[in-house]
Amino acid sequence: MLSEKMQAELNKQINAELYSAYLYLAMSAYFESEDLPGMAQWMRLQYEEEVVHALKFYDYIHERRGRVLLAPIEAVQTEWESPLAVFEAALAHEQHVTALIHALVKLATEEGDYATQSFLQWFVDEQVEEEASADAVVQQLRRVGDSASLLFLLDRELGQRQAEAGGAEAEA
Numbered sequence: 529m530l531s532e533k534m535q536a537e538l539n540k541q542i543n544a545e546l547y548s549a550y551l552y553l554a555m556s557a558y559f560e561s562e563d564l565p566g567m568a569q570w571m572r573l574q575y576e577e578e579v580v581h582a583l584k585f586y587d588y589i590h591e592r593r594g595r596v597l598l599a600p601i602e603a604v605q606t607e608w609e610s611p612l613a614v615f616e617a618a619l620a621h622e623q624h625v626t627a628l629i630h631a632l633v634k635l636a637t638e639e640g641d642y643a644t645q646s647f648l649q650w651f652v653d654e655q656v657e658e659e660a661s662a663d664a665v666v667q668q669l670r671r672v673g674d675s676a677s678l679l680f681l682l683d684r685e686l687g688q689r690q691a692e693a694g695g696a697e698a699e700a
């Protein structure tokens with residue numbers, strides 16, 4: 529059984545992952561409106577990954593015979609100054625999510641809840657990738673600067689991103 533505190537914190541993380549999904553969908557919509565279909569596609573895949581993350585927590589709570597309680601999802605930002613500002617915001621958001629995951633690991637450790645600790649390890653590793661992929665685009669956009677032709681090429685390249693193989697099923 530999960531402790532009440534752990535159940536509450538895991539439920540909060542479902543909300544945080546769905547908020548992330550909603551945020552990335554808003555970023556995708558922004559790129560659609562800016563005629564940057566590659567970046568829109570990149571963010572749409574990111575949205576889909578976050579839904580998978582939320583469902584991993586959802587399934588895990590049930591597996592431990594806990595209760596999922598879905599809370600309202602806060603509104604997200606919908607406008608940004610530039611593609612660079614969007615990816616900087618995405619990177620800052622992932623750093624925030626990493627801190628949330630680490631706080632969950634700390635709680636699991638304090639409670640001696642080794643099953644939850646083990647479950648969370650996938651997210652610890654995933655966050656390293658999540659931060660690295662957002663940071664890589666931030667660096668690329670900094671190099672692009674004001675060049676419309678380089679932005680066009682980068683957009684095309686980011687549109688090649690593929691959905692992660694497996695997703696939830698691979699880890700289930």
Ligand code: FEO
Binds near residue numbers: 545548578581625658
């Ligand atoms: Fe679910 Fe991007 O962290």
